[in-house]
Amino acid sequence: MISLKSIDKNEVYRYLGYKDSVPDEKVCEIIDKCERELLKEISPRYIYRVFDAEKIGEEIKLKNAPDILKGNDINRHLEDCEKIAVFATTLTEKADKIIRAAQINDMPSAVIFDRVANVAIEQVCDEIEKEVMKSFPEYNQTWRFSPGYGDFPLEIQNELLKLIDAPKKIGLTLTDSFLLIPQKSVTAVFGITKNEIIKKKQSCNICNLKDNCTFRKGGTHCGF
Numbered sequence: 001m002i003s004l005k006s007i008d009k010n011e012v013y014r015y016l017g018y019k020d021s022v023p024d025e026k027v028c029e030i031i032d033k034c035e036r037e038l039l040k041e042i043s044p045r046y047i048y049r050v051f052d053a054e055k056i057g058e059e060i061k062l063k064n065a066p067d068i069l070k071g072n073d074i075n076r077h078l079e080d081c082e083k084i085a086v087f088a089t090t091l092t093e094k095a096d097k098i099i100r101a102a103q104i105n106d107m108p109s110a111v112i113f114d115r116v117a118n119v120a121i122e123q124v125c126d127e128i129e130k131e132v133m134k135s136f137p138e139y140n141q142t143w144r145f146s147p148g149y150g151d152f153p154l155e156i157q158n159e160l161l162k163l164i165d166a167p168k169k170i171g172l173t174l175t176d177s178f179l180l181i182p183q184k185s186v187t188a189v190f191g192i193t194k195n196e197i198i199k200k201k202q203s204c205n206i207c208n209l210k211d212n213c214t215f216r217k218g219g220t221h222c223g224f
Helices: 009-015 025-041 072-077 093-105 107-133 154-163 166-170
Strands: 045-056 059-062 083-090 185-193
Touching (some): 045 107, 083 166
Antiparallel strands (some): 045 059, 083 185
């Protein structure tokens, strides 16, 4: 079970566009209020499976599982990995309801709730990765890679969710356009390998959100 005790305020500031500065006292008070309310209400849910990897020709596959690793980018990302973790997580519908309620009565708070929830779900993803890697203490891991990054198709979401039984186990479903419901949710895969991994920031060119990214418009980077 993953339970967040706090939400990284510096990341919230960055998501709000403050770069290396700190918001004024009034904004900080709203952030604190949003953090308290969100942490009080949410109970993150998650599920994961770890598969052996196999290479067939030039493609990386999950052994004894449907082929969800479509695209050149995900194959390059997982090259030389012995195992592959597939996970899904959600802050549940409670987070969405909090944001929708604020959108009706208090738009400034709604914007901040949204950013706080974004940071919260990323922290949950970090904790999932730590939990998975406890079983592989002598291994290294790649950074997580989600459908929609590069040419890893968003349309693969349905197969990914079915693969780990996410609709039944954590209530995670899709819209007709392959967006996750609840909205504050993430699906991703990452590689597990005994090889050394040189971690570096990834190019914005791999991201399908690059044209509308608030980080890029502000001259910064999301951190991945």
